[in-house]
Structures are given as C-alpha cells and as structure tokens.
Amino acid sequence: MKLKFVALIIALLTLHAMPALSKARCTPVYIFGVSASFNDSIVYITDIQIIDSAWIEDKGNMLLGRLDYSYQLKAYVNAHGEANRTCLVSFAFKEKDIMKKYQRMKKRFSGTKKRPSKYDIREIDEEEFKFHSVTPDGLTADNSTIDKKASRRAEKSKAKKEKGMLKDNHSADGTGDNPDSTPVIPPRH
Numbered sequence: 001m002k003l004k005f006v007a008l009i010i011a012l013l014t015l016h017a018m019p020a021l022s023k024a025r026c027t028p029v030y031i032f033g034v035s036a037s038f039n040d041s042i043v044y045i046t047d048i049q050i051i052d053s054a055w056i057e058d059k060g061n062m063l064l065g066r067l068d069y070s071y072q073l074k075a076y077v078n079a080h081g082e083a084n085r086t087c088l089v090s091f092a093f094k095e096k097d098i099m100k101k102y103q104r105m106k107k108r109f110s111g112t113k114k115r116p117s118k119y120d121i122r123e124i125d126e127e128e129f130k131f132h133s134v135t136p137d138g139l140t141a142d143n144s145t146i147d148k149k150a151s152r153r154a155e156k157s158k159a160k161k162e163k164g165m166l167k168d169n170h171s172a173d174g175t176g177d178n179p180d181s182t183p184v185i186p187p188r189h
Helices: 003-018 068-079 095-111 148-163
Strands: 024-036 042-046 048-058 086-092 120-124 144-146
Touching: 003 042, 003 086, 024 068, 048 086, 068 086, 068 120, 086 095
Parallel strands: 024 144, 042 120
Antiparallel strands: 024 042, 024 048, 024 086
C-alpha cells in the first residue's frame, strides 16, 4: 500500500513537471508593463506594444514566459539606475481590452480629483524600451499552432499606428498626436 502511494506521488510530480504536454499557440498580443517600488513614489509605465509572436497556453489563455517579459522591464529600469523595483506586465488579445486595462492601471496610480495620488507616473516610450518575444523552454512544433486570424488583426493595428490612426496612450486630454482624431471623454469621478 505504501509503495503504491509513493508510485502515485512520483507519477503526479512527473506529470506536473512536464510543461510540454500542454498545447500552446503563437499569436500576437498587446502588452504593457508597470514598474513600481514600495520605497519610492515613482511609477514607470510603458506604452502599449504589440508582440508578434507571443506564446499562449490553450488552457486558460495564459501568456507563457510572463516572468521573462517582466524581467525585460526590470533589466531596463535597473540599467537606468532604479534598483529594487517590482515589475509586472499585462496583456490582451484585442486593442480595446488592453486600453481598458491600461486606463484602469493609470487611474489606479493617478488617483481622482477629490483624492489625488502621491505617485509620480513616468511613461516609457516604445522607442526607449521594447518587449521582445520569448519562446518558452520545452515548446515543440508538435504541441503548438500559429493563430493566423490574430496575426492579421495585429498587422492592421500596426498599420493604423504607423498612419497615426491608433489611439494614443500618452495624451492626458485624450486627443492624441493626430489633430483629426476625436477626443475621448474622460470618465466621471
């Protein structure tokens, strides 16, 4: 009985340690990062970027290598003299979903008119820092697929961004760099 229990535990640990058994797909995603410190009031936030070939686990739609993306941001911030910071990344498959997350994160750190925040938000442009695609270890062609529909959607977003038609995530008033763009009405507080 004891031998069967030990064999069962070893089998479960072996199956748990094999990430190659799960299926993954390569798809473009929208991503941004935030770097904050518990000892400092400065919060760094990157622009929303498109990663062409991010790996997503089919079960649960989790970004594989998420820790590696946050380490990319941490390395950038450390190289610029800001050590001991906590970095996180947020991603979405659609532009409007990532814009909601981005606005919610900025609102969290900027506060409201009644209760202004004590944080100093500093934005990192895409020219300064760019996320690079990460291929997880143990991933093979046998257990992966490429999402062609999402690739076409990302190409359209890139074309819009180059033409200046994509929503700008810098502007405080919502007008963006394009004077022809319609202003975004800020939410009521």
